[in-house]
Amino acid sequence: MSSRPVRLWYDMYSCWPFSVNQIYMRYRRPRKEKKPTTTVEEKKLFLEPQYTKSQVIDLDIRELVRLPKGLELNEWLVSNCLSFFNNINVLYGVVSEFCTNESCPIMIAPCNTQYFWYDDKGRKMKCTGPQYTDYVMSYIQMNIQDETVFPVKYGQVFPSNIESIMHKILRYLFHVLAHIYHSHFEQLVFFQLHAHLNCILVQLVLFSYEFNILDSKEFTVLEDLISELNIMPSSDSHKAAEAS
Known part of the structure; x- marks a missing residue:
């Protein structure tokens, strides 16, 4: 008795002029064809010749x-770290009204x-452009005001980890520079500050190479501009500097 319903089910469908598979193929939902993805080339205004040739000073x-x-x-x-901080802080201040949570929802670079x-605590945080920049400037300002890190009195000594602190500060400042190039270069052109x-x-890259502060990988996001500005030292000279 238990096999009878199965046999009837089979007999019923076996008399159809087309198979169950054919029914499925006829009435199944057609698959949506994937549209070919096209990569939009990033426009880099800062690479245009009239801007890469702009210089403030003629000195080497x-x-x-x-x-x-x-x-x-x-x-x-x-002293150079303080100079970088002050100058980058001033330039960012010029474009800060254009760098908002709405216009820069992420801290992006080229x-x-x-x-x-x-x-x-080492927790990774996604930030908007102004939030990240504020964290950077606050961190540097905190270290500047700490006399155990940046001694100002005669006889005071620098901490043993001063080089790692310099590395962190210059790395953060480069991130701000990279963001300005990516998102606010046009505004600096308008104010004729490019x-x-x-x-x-140029000064930050050369300074970093002179004293081996930042690895060359840090500059990858702006390597095309650095190449156009012709400031990257040759590999031989850099190896010689490291050996010395």
């Missing part, structure tokens, strides 16, 4: 970043690079 910046004779290394590193902030931006980038 390579000479400006080198350690002066008789000056202690850490003193030189800190090559679709997104920067994340890590808090004191040459100042290029000058700061």
Whole structure:
């Protein structure tokens, strides 16, 4: 008795002029064809020749970043770090009204690079452009005001980890520069400050290479601009600097 319903079910469908598979093929929902994805090439206004040739000074910046004779290394590193902080802070202040949570919902840089902030506990945080920049400037300001990190009195010594602090500060400042190039270069052109931006980038890159502060991978997002500005030292000279 238990096999009878099964046989009837089979006999009923076996008399159809087309198979169950044919029914499925006829009435199944057609698959949606995937539209070919096209990669939109990123427009980089800062690479246009009239902007890459803009300079503020005619001096060789390579000479400006080198350690002066008789000056202690850490003193030189800190003084230049303060200069980078002040200059980048001023330039960002010019475009800050254009850098909002709505216009810059993520901290983005060229090559679709997104920067994340890590808090004191190492937790990764997604930030808007102004939020990330505020974290950067607040972190640097906190270190500047800490005399155990940036001593200002005679006889005070720099902490043993001063180089790692310099690395972190310059890395954060470069992120802000990269964001300005990606999202706010047009505004700086309007205010005729793009040459100042290029000058700061050149100095930061050369300074970093001179004292081996940032790895070349840090500059990948702006490597095309760095190449156009002809500021990247040759591999041989860089190896010689590291050996010395």
